[in-house]
Amino acid sequence: MLLAWALIALIGATSVDTSAVAQSVLFDFDAAPIHTPLPIDLTAGGITAHFSATGQGFSIQAANTLGFTPPGFSGNCLYPSSVFSSDLVISFSRALTNFSILYSPQELGCDDSARMKVTAFMDGTPVGTNTAIASTPGTWPSETLGIATTQGFNNVIVHYDAPPPTCRDYGVIFLADNMSVTPAPEPPSLRISRSGDQIQLSWPADATAFSLQSNTNLQNPNSWRVITNTPTVTGGNKAVGLPLEAWDSFFRLRSP
Numbered sequence: 001m002l003l004a005w006a007l008i009a010l011i012g013a014t015s016v017d018t019s020a021v022a023q024s025v026l027f028d029f030d031a032a033p034i035h036t037p038l039p040i041d042l043t044a045g046g047i048t049a050h051f052s053a054t055g056q057g058f059s060i061q062a063a064n065t066l067g068f069t070p071p072g073f074s075g076n077c078l079y080p081s082s083v084f085s086s087d088l089v090i091s092f093s094r095a096l097t098n099f100s101i102l103y104s105p106q107e108l109g110c111d112d113s114a115r116m117k118v119t120a121f122m123d124g125t126p127v128g129t130n131t132a133i134a135s136t137p138g139t140w141p142s143e144t145l146g147i148a149t150t151q152g153f154n155n156v157i158v159h160y161d162a163p164p165p166t167c168r169d170y171g172v173i174f175l176a177d178n179m180s181v182t183p184a185p186e187p188p189s190l191r192i193s194r195s196g197d198q199i200q201l202s203w204p205a206d207a208t209a210f211s212l213q214s215n216t217n218l219q220n221p222n223s224w225r226v227i228t229n230t231p232t233v234t235g236g237n238k239a240v241g242l243p244l245e246a247w248d249s250f251f252r253l254r255s256p
Contacts, residue, residue: 024098027179030075032060037081047183048093051078055086063177070104070175071142077177085172088158090179095122095154098182100146105134105160105174110167113137116145116174117161120153127153131161140175152184190253191237199246202239203253210253212240218250227251 025045032042037059039052051058061079063069080086105114113134120127128149134141145158160172188207193200201212212227231238 056082080173095152095184106171
């Protein structure tokens with residue numbers, strides 16, 4: 001899988017750096033316009049999430065609309081628009097590796113709780129699924145539903161999967177708040193610069209799963225070759241020097 005690449009069109013005095021650090025991002029819905037129905041786009045930490053739903057959907061409402069606030073909820077939350085089941089569908093502007101959301105199903109004095117399910121997709125292809133059941137049942141209990149994968153995903157569906165096994169005073173709806181996501185890490189940076197009569201290529205030393213490759217013709221994807229020069233390691237970076245004649249080559253870092 002290609003995770004990072006850079007091209008040299010002309011060798012100049014500047015270098016190319018595409019590095020970025022992945023951090024968890026919280027969507028708490030408090031800044032979302034109150035009473036707004038889905039679909040809606042919200043942005044936090046440079047990630048845009050598009051919220052939509054099946055059925056009659058959800059809207060942005062105060063967490064205490066019921067006259068009380070479920071444990072862990074505060075400010076605004078996603079509130080069901082009817083008493084009928086609706087899936088919460090969320091797509092993201094970049095790939096993620098972790099997703100979680102706090103939910104509270106409609107249950108009144110129950111001894112057990114509903115099963116909720118999240119399914120993650122990458123461009124429509126299923127990546128994984130996970131379920132959760134409130135560990136402390138009762139009246140509008142709260143629990144966190146999440147999924148983490150090594151393979152990135154950019155879409156999730158939150159689904160009311162099964163009612164409580166014994167409780168009879170319930171509804172197939174849920175509130176949701178405090179969605180947390182972790183973007184997939186950016187590929188390691190490949191820095192390119194000129195030093196005297198050499199091209200200098202450098203990248204993070206901890207990117208041990210990547211090989212440096214070159215190509216003189218992008219029309220032929222089979223012509224990429226591994227550069228076997230032994231890199232030097234300085235200050236947490238690997239570096240390879242190549243003759244200036246390689247100025248018209250293309251370079252990339254590639255993982256297996």
